[in-house]
Amino acid sequence: MFSQAEENYIKSIYVLELEFQNNVSTNLIAKKMQTKPSSVTDMLKKLAVKDLVDYKKYQGVQLTSKGKKVALKVIRKHRLWEYFLVKELKFKWDEVHEMAEQLEHIKSETLIDRLESFLKYPKFDPHGDPIPDKDGKIMITKTINLLNLKVGQKGVIDNLKDSSDTFLKYLTKKNLALRDKIKVVDIEPFDNSIHLETKTHHLVVSKKVAENLNIKI
Amino acid sequence: MFSQAEENYIKSIYVLELEFQNNVSTNLIAKKMQTKPSSVTDMLKKLAVKDLVDYKKYQGVQLTSKGKKVALKVIRKHRLWEYFLVKELKFKWDEVHEMAEQLEHIKSETLIDRLESFLKYPKFDPHGDPIPDKDGKIMITKTINLLNLKVGQKGVIDNLKDSSDTFLKYLTKKNLALRDKIKVVDIEPFDNSIHLETKTHHLVVSKKVAENLNIKI
DNA sequence: AAATATTTTTAGTCTTATCTAAAATGTTAA
DNA sequence: TTAACATTTTAGATAAGACTAAAAATATTT
Numbered sequence: 063m064f065s066q067a068e069e070n071y072i073k074s075i076y077v078l079e080l081e082f083q084n085n086v087s088t089n090l091i092a093k094k095m096q097t098k099p100s101s102v103t104d105m106l107k108k109l110a111v112k113d114l115v116d117y118k119k120y121q122g123v124q125l126t127s128k129g130k131k132v133a134l135k136v137i138r139k140h141r142l143w144e145y146f147l148v149k150e151l152k153f154k155w156d157e158v159h160e161m162a163e164q165l166e167h168i169k170s171e172t173l174i175d176r177l178e179s180f181l182k183y184p185k186f187d188p189h190g191d192p193i194p195d196k197d198g199k200i201m202i203t204k205t206i207n208l209l210n211l212k213v214g215q216k217g218v219i220d221n222l223k224d225s226s227d228t229f230l231k232y233l234t235k236k237n238l239a240l241r242d243k244i245k246v247v248d249i250e251p252f253d254n255s256i257h258l259e260t261k262t263h264h265l266v267v268s269k270k271v272a273e274n275l276n277i278k279i
Numbered sequence: 280m281f282s283q284a285e286e287n288y289i290k291s292i293y294v295l296e297l298e299f300q301n302n303v304s305t306n307l308i309a310k311k312m313q314t315k316p317s318s319v320t321d322m323l324k325k326l327a328v329k330d331l332v333d334y335k336k337y338q339g340v341q342l343t344s345k346g347k348k349v350a351l352k353v354i355r356k357h358r359l360w361e362y363f364l365v366k367e368l369k370f371k372w373d374e375v376h377e378m379a380e381q382l383e384h385i386k387s388e389t390l391i392d393r394l395e396s397f398l399k400y401p402k403f404d405p406h407g408d409p410i411p412d413k414d415g416k417i418m419i420t421k422t423i424n425l426l427n428l429k430v431g432q433k434g435v436i437d438n439l440k441d442s443s444d445t446f447l448k449y450l451t452k453k454n455l456a457l458r459d460k461i462k463v464v465d466i467e468p469f470d471n472s473i474h475l476e477t478k479t480h481h482l483v484v485s486k487k488v489a490e491n492l493n494i495k496i
Numbered sequence: 497a498a499a500t501a502t503t504t505t506t507a508g509t510c511t512t513a514t515c516t517a518a519a520a521t522g523t524t525a526a
Numbered sequence: 527t528t529a530a531c532a533t534t535t536t537a538g539a540t541a542a543g544a545c546t547a548a549a550a551a552t553a554t555t556t
Contacts (some may be wrong), residue, residue, distance in 0.1 A: 068514060088534055101514055103535055108512090120521060120534060151393040161387050168381045176368040284543060303502055318544055320505055325542090337504060337551060 064112075066167045069136050070095065071105050072114060073166075075125055076133035081223075087122045115243075134198040139174050140166035141187035141194075146177060148188040155188040157231035189220030189230075190240045190276075205276040208256065209269065216245045217277035224274040238263055244277070281329075283384045286353050287312065288322050289331060290383075292342055294348035298440075304339045351415040356391050357383035358404035358411075363394060365405040372405040373447035404446075407438030407457045407493075422493040425463075425473065426486065433462045434494035441491040453482055461494070 064072070077085045088106070092099045110117040114129035125133060147158040168174075169224050175196060178184075182250040185201060186192055194200040203219045219242045222229065233239065238260070248257035248262065254269035267275075281289070291311050295303045305323070309316040327334040331346035340350035342350060360382040364375040385391075392413060395401075402418060403409055411417040422437045436459045439446065450456065455477070465474035465480065484492075 065512075089532090097513095098515065100516080100533060100536080104513075145330075147390070151397055153393070157389075161385065161390050162387045164387075168378065170378050170381075172370075172374075173364070173368070173378050176370065180368055270316070282542075306502090314543095315545065316504060317506080317546080321543075 063072065063169070064114075064132060067105065068109065068114070068175045069132065069167060071102075071109060072125065072129055072133045073136045073140075073253065075115065075123060076130065076137070079125060085122060086124070091123075094137055131198055134194045138194040138198070139168070141191060142174060142177050142181065142184070144187045144189070145181055145184045145193070149181065149184075154234075156227045156234065159227065160197065165226050186221075187224045188240075190219075191225075203278060205278050208244075208267075208272040208275040208277050209254070211246045211256075211277060211279075213246050213249055215242075215279070216243065217279045218243055219275055220278040222274055223276060229271075229274060232271070236267075237263060238265075280386070281331075281349060284322065285326065285329075285331070286349065286384055288319075288326060289342065289346055289350045290353045290357075292332065293341060293347065293354065296342060301341055302339060303341070308340075310431060332478055348415055351411045351417065353383050354417075355411040356385070357414070358408060359391060359398065359401070361392055361404045361406070362398055362401045362410070366398065366401075373444045373451065375405065376442065376444065395435045403438075406442045407436075408442075420495060420496050425461075425484075425489040425492040425494050426471070428463045428473075428494060430463050432459065432496070434496045435460050436492055437495040439491055440493060446488075446491060449488070453484075455482075476492075 071091070074091055078090055078094060082090065088099045088102045089104045091106075095102070096185045106123055107114060109115045109123075109129070113126055114132060115123045117123045140162045144158045144162045147153045147161060148155055153161075158203040178193075178196075184193060192203065203220055206217075207223075211217065213273055220237065221239055221240070222233075238244075242260055244263055245259045246256055247259050249255075249256070250266075254272070255266050256269075256272050257266050258264065288308070289441070291308055292303055295307055295311060299307065305316045306317045307321045308323075312319070323332060323340055326332045326340075330343055331349060332340045332342055334340045357379045361375045361379045364370045365372055370378075395410075395413075401410060409418040409420065409435060419485045420437055423434075426441075428434065436455065436457055438457070439450075455461075459477055462476045463473060464476045466472075467474070468485075471489070472483050473486075473489050474483050475481065
C-alpha cells in the first residue's frame, strides 16, 4: 500500500503535529528525519497526491484524516513490537528502537492483531507511550512537563518526550523509571535545574532532562 | 549491509543450487523470482562485485562461501520467524510464508538470537525444513522423493519441496501432515500416480504431488 | 557444419527516493 | 518599506532495481 519512506514521513509528521500544534514545516521534517528540505518537498507533493497530507507550497503541511489513520497504524505496530521485544525477548528499553523502526513496516494487519492478542493487549509501550487499538483509537493521558511543576508539587513519571538511546541510558543510570513517584524539592533559578526527591533517593536534573520528562499529577 | 533485493537473490540461488546441483542459470533464477532474465543479469554483476557469487557471462552462477553464509543467515531468520508465527501466534502453516518473507530482512543478529532462545532452539520450521544455527550450521536429513519409492516401501513425510500456500492447503485437505507414516500400496504406470496408505486412511496422489513430498525411510 | 532455437546480455528507459545548487518566496529588522 | 536573511521550492543528477527490445552467445537440430 505505502512505501517505507512514505510511512516514515507520515509518522514523523504525526509526531511533529503533536509537538508543534500543527505547525509543521519542511525544515522541521527535514531535521527530524535527517534528510534535506528539498527531499521533503518532493515527498510532500507525492503524499498530497495520495491525499495523505494537505500541502500548499510554502505553507507547511497537515495530515489528512487518511494520513492520520496511516500514522496511527504505523505507531501501533512500532509500539507493539517494542513491547514484544522488551517483555518477551528481554531487551532493555534503550535497545529496541532501531529494531522497531524496521518491524513497524511489516505489512500484515493480521500479524499485528495476533501479536497484540499474544501480548494480552498492552496499553502502553516500554517508554510509557499509549498503543493505539485496532481502530486507531489512542488513550491520551493528561500530563505536564516537569519544567512546569512548582516547588513542592508531586507526580508520577508518565512518559518521555525523547526516547533516544542516550536519554534512556541516562535515566537508567540515574535510577529513574516510568511510574516512579517524584516530588520537586527545589528549582534553581540560575539554570532551571530541578532538585527531585523519589521513593529511594534525591537527585538534580538539568533543564534539558526535565523538558523530556512528562509528569502525571 | 545487503539490500532486501540482494538477500532475496542470494536466497533463491542457494535454494536453486540445492535443487539443481549447482547448475543455476539466469533463466532459472528469473523464473523462481518472477522477474526478467535481464534484471537477473544486472543483479548477478552486482553480487559478483561484492564477492557473493562467482559469475562469468553465459556460464551461470555459484554462491561463494561468503554468499552461502549470507543465504544461511536469511534462511535462518525466515524459518525462525515462521516457527514463531505458527507456534506462538497460532497461524496455520499455509499462512506464514508472505510474512516471513518480510521478517527475514529485519537487520539484527541479536534479535534473531533472542528469538531463537525464546522459541527454545527449534530444529525444524513448520514445513519440516531444518533451521540453521547461529554459525550457519544446518542439519541435513537424508530423504528421498516419494516418486522414487517402490511398491511396499514405508517411510515418513519429512519435508516438502514446494511450500506454497496452495500445496500446503492441499495437504491439509487430504489430511496429510509432516511426520505422518506412509506406505506405497501401488504405483499406476500410466500416470505415475501413487496409492498411499497412512495410519488413518488410503489415498491416491498425483505424480506432481509425489515429487513435492520428501520421505525419510 | 549450417540453420534454427534458446538463452543471456546489452542498451536504453522508468520509478522511487535521494542529493546539490540555484531560484523563488516569506520574514524580519533597520 | 525595503534590504538582508531564512526558508522553501525547482531543476537537474544520481543510484538501485526493475523493464523492453535488440544484439550476442550458446545449444540444438537437421
